Amino acid sequence: MGKKYPVQVKVNGKEKFAEVEPRLLLAHLLRDEFNLTGTHIGCDTSQCGACTVMLDGRAVKSCTVLALQADGAEITTVEGLGSKEELHPVQQGFWEKHGLQCGFCTPGVMMAAAGLLQENVNPTEEEIRDALDGVICRCTGYQFIVEAVQHAAELIREQQKQTSSLENVTAGGDE
Structure with missing residues (x-):
């Protein structure tokens, strides 16, 4: 030792x-x-x-x-990333869009997706595929994974809009 x-x-x-x-x-x-x-x-x-x-x-x-x-x-x-009570948008996207099969690669794919969406909440399909290029899934053709990441991006954008609207209201902006 x-x-x-x-x-x-x-x-x-x-x-x-x-x-x-x-x-x-x-x-x-x-x-x-x-x-x-x-x-x-x-x-x-x-x-x-x-x-x-x-x-x-x-x-x-x-x-x-x-x-x-x-x-x-x-x-x-x-x-x-999240909890059972409050899933992270990436986890929610994978759940709703069936972005996994056997699940072995899923944690790595989710973390790569979270990294992408932290930098870019409106990625193109090509940008998603590029970001996930370093993670191999042997079970699928990646289409459901890409759709799950696209859905996660939508969820993040919705959260950002809600947060922005709430901040605007509490700051005395348009109600």
């Missing part, structure tokens, strides 16, 4: 600490140390994207990041 080093990260809004070997991958830290098994490991070679998480606001494949590189970072896993 090699020397271990401290790592402190904020995962899904909670501070987490671990002592890790320098070779430990972020995917394994999340799964094995923090028991966040929604981050799937499909290939361990960065080809499949099943391990995609948000790292400081960017979608990354967690099998390509050493745990030590994430020290001090803010991480969101699929478990942190």
Whole structure:
């Protein structure tokens, strides 16, 4: 057993600490140390994207990041997107538009989609397909996934309109 080093990260809004070997991958830290098994490991070679998480606001494949590189970072896993009571728009889109089949790749696809929609709430189909290019789904032809992301984008835009209208009313604007 090699020397271990401290790592402190904020995962899904909670501070987490671990002592890790320098070779430990972020995917394994999340799964094995923090028991966040929604981050799937499909290939361990960065080809499949099943391990995609948000790292400081960017979608990354967690099998390509050493745990030590994430020290001090803010991480969101699929478990942190939403809750059973209040689904994230991406989760709602996948639910309503049947954007999954076996479900193995789904956490990675959702995180890649969330990364896209954080940057662009009105993506074209081509932009969605480009953003999801690094995540492999072996069960489907991606059409339902694309439709789920398009629906999630609609839900986000609706939420933004409602928030904007509410802010306008509370600020004394048009009622």
